[in-house]
Every structure is written in structure tokens, then in C-alpha cells.
Amino acid sequence: MMSTMQGIHVQSVSRHFDGVKAVDDVSFSLAPGETLALVGPNGAGKSTLIQLISGIERLSGGHIMVDGRRIDRLPPERIARLGIGRSFQTSRVFPALSVWDSVMLGTQARLLRREHGRVLVNPLYELLAGLLPLRGWRKKVEGQEAIVRETLQLFGDRLWPRRDQPAFSLSYANRRRLEIARVLAGQPDYLLLDEPAAGMNPTETGELTRLLLELRRMRPQLGMLVVEHKLSLVRSVADRVIVLNQGKVLAQGDPDHALDHPEVVEAYLGRVRTRPVSSDAHLG
Numbered sequence: 333m334m335s336t337m338q339g340i341h342v343q344s345v346s347r348h349f350d351g352v353k354a355v356d357d358v359s360f361s362l363a364p365g366e367t368l369a370l371v372g373p374n375g376a377g378k379s380t381l382i383q384l385i386s387g388i389e390r391l392s393g394g395h396i397m398v399d400g401r402r403i404d405r406l407p408p409e410r411i412a413r414l415g416i417g418r419s420f421q422t423s424r425v426f427p428a429l430s431v432w433d434s435v436m437l438g439t440q441a442r443l444l445r446r447e448h449g450r451v452l453v454n455p456l457y458e459l460l461a462g463l464l465p466l467r468g469w470r471k472k473v474e475g476q477e478a479i480v481r482e483t484l485q486l487f488g489d490r491l492w493p494r495r496d497q498p499a500f501s502l503s504y505a506n507r508r509r510l511e512i513a514r515v516l517a518g519q520p521d522y523l524l525l526d527e528p529a530a531g532m533n534p535t536e537t538g539e540l541t542r543l544l545l546e547l548r549r550m551r552p553q554l555g556m557l558v559v560e561h562k563l564s565l566v567r568s569v570a571d572r573v574i575v576l577n578q579g580k581v582l583a584q585g586d587p588d589h590a591l592d593h594p595e596v597v598e599a600y601l602g603r604v605r606t607r608p609v610s611s612d613a614h615l616g
């Protein structure tokens with residue numbers, strides 16, 4: 333049975349920047365296997381929450397627990413090793429690295445977790461493994477290669493045929509896909525996605541929506557926190573939505589309930605509408 337300690341628990345979290353309450357006493361939980369969307373107008377505090385959970389920003393108050401362990405004082409790399417993978421709003425892939433190698437690099441996150449943080453990429457070991465049939469090492473590399481293959485193939489024919497190309501030669505949408513693939517290859521228990529569909533056209537957004545649904549099917553234990561302005565994606569993939577406004581939780585619940593709440597509609601559009609917010613509305 334799953335313990336209630338399991339999951340990400342954001343408890344009374346605040347982050348102030350010189351008097352600006354970017355996040356103001358926010359609490360919520362994300363269970364394993366759940367997909368939670370964080371939405372809200374520009375400046376609502378969504379990205380700051382992702383920065384806080386991943387350890388890039390420090391809290392001004394409150395605390396964050398993951399699977400029963402307090403993480404808000406840990407450095408980002410320790411948090412990543414605890415199984416929290418995140419993507420960035422702007423892609424962080426190394427431009428000169430091939431698609432394959434970029435995702436291979438992502439697999440290190442998982443290996444570091446298994447080996448309790450010992451550095452595995454030992455150049456001498458790699459050289460020896462190339463010269464001698466070191467079976468343990470070969471097995472490890474083959475395991476990583478299988479993960480890279482499986483991860484790239486999740487993206488249909490978008491990344492796999494381009495696996496030998498350098499990241500800089502990819503289209504914008506493909507670079508964003510590669511960023512997600514890199515994080516997924518670390519096989520995180522929790523995935524934090526910061527505006528994965530930003531800058532994507534409707535076709536690309538639809539494709540990303542299907543990818544996230546497929547991911548849910550393939551990794552039923554994965555907890556996902558998705559910051560996204562595009563409501564069509566949110567309505568399709570999220571079990572639950574949290575609406576933030578000016579650093580505070582304005583509404584939460586299932587997507588239809590939370591997004592059609594009159595106060596939410598008003599916060600976004602500046603007036604109360606009688607019709608629900610259309611599925612392709614772009615917030616912010």
C-alpha cells in the first residue's frame with residue numbers, strides 16, 4: 333500500500349523577492365502517478381514554485397517534503413538524485429552534443445542515484461572497457477543505450493531519425509522535445525515540466541499532449557507537475573489543476589471545475605464570462 337508520505341508535499345511555502353510575494357503561503361501535494369497542472373496569469377508564481385521544488389531558489393518560509401524527506405535545504409543536484417527531474421522554459425541541451433549523446437547524458441541521473449552519488453563516468457574505466465571485454469561495464473552501457481532508444485522512440489519520428497545530429501541543428505520544437513527526453517532518460521519518479529508547449533504551434537501542442545498521455549500510460553507511477561498556459565493540453569492531461577494568482581492558490585480541483593471557476597475566469601480575462609474558457613484559450 334502506498335504511504336501518505338509518498339509524493340511531493342509543498343507546505344505553506346513562500347518566496348519573497350524584495351517585498352514581491354512571488355509565492356505566498358502555498359500548499360499542495362502531488363501523489364505518485366498523478367498529473368497536476370499549475371496555471372495562472374503571468375507573474376502568478378508558477379515558475380518560482382518549480383525553482384523552489386528543484387532547489388534552484390531558496391524558500392522564504394514553509395517546507396517541501398518528497399517521499400517523507402525534507403528537501404528544501406538540499407542543493408539542486410541532490411534533489412535531482414532523489415528522483416525529481418525538471419525541464420526548463422528554455423531548452424538546456426548542449427548545442428554541439430548529438431541528440432543521442434544528450435539523452436545518454438540524461439541517463440546519468442539515474443545511475444548516480446543507484447550508485448549513491450559516486451561518479452561513474454571514469455575516463456580510464458571507459459578506455460579500458462573499450463580495450464578489454466569488461467562485462468559489467470558493457471552491460472551497464474547497454475542498459476543505458478536501451479533507455480536512450482526507448483526514450484527517443486517515445487517521440488515517434490521526431491528525434492529518432494535525427495539521433496546523430498547535433499542539438500543546434502534541430503528545430504525549436506525538436507529542441508524542446510530533446511529537453512524533455514533528456515530529463516526522462518534519468519527515469520525520475522517526479523517530472524516537473526515548465527511550459528513544455530511554449531512556442532509550439534497547435535499541431536506540435538497536440539503531439540506533445542499525446543506524448544504526455546502516452547508517458548502516463550507507460551509510467552503509471554510517474555508524478556507530473558506541469559506549468560502550462562495552453563488549456564487544451566491542461567484539460568487533456570491533468571488529473572487536477574491548481575490556479576495561482578499573485579502568489580496564492582486561487583482555485584483547485586479537476587480541470588473543468590477549477591478552470592471554469594468565475595474568479596479564475598475573471599483573473600485571466602479581467603471580467604466574468606458566462607461561457608466556459610474555451611479549450612484553446614491561452615492564459616497570461
Ligand SMILES: Nc1ncnc2c1ncn2[C@@H]1O[C@H](COP(=O)(O)OP(=O)(O)OP(=O)(O)O)[C@@H](O)[C@H]1O
Binds near residue numbers: 352374380
Ligand atoms: N529572481 C527573481 N528576482 C526578483 N523577482 C522575481 C524573481 N523571480 C520571479 N520574480 C517575481 O516573482 C513573481 C512571480 O514570477 P514567476 O516567474 O514565478 O511567475 P509565473 O507564474 O511563472 O509567470 P510566467 O507565466 O510569466 O512565467 C513575478 O512578479 C516576478 O517578477
